[in-house]
Amino acid sequence: MTQQINVDQLNQAKANVTLTQNLLNQAIEKSSSDPTLAKEAIKQAANEIAQAQTAVSQAQSPIMFQESE
Secondary structure, three states: OOOOOHHHHHHHHHHHHHHHHHHHHHHHHHOOOHHHHHHHHHHHHHHHHHHHHHHHHHHHHHHHHHHHO
């Protein structure tokens, strides 16, 4: 039986990546004027990247399991 890709998880990862881009843009813009805000944006961006990786792994896991059978 063919396992379907979980599109919801991929859409979640996509949203995390989009938010990461916005946060990194904010960090770049604020790097000179407000280093504290820039640091916080970078921390949040790192968290969003981790969440995106988790969502992609969860979407990929059933497919990889199926290939190993």
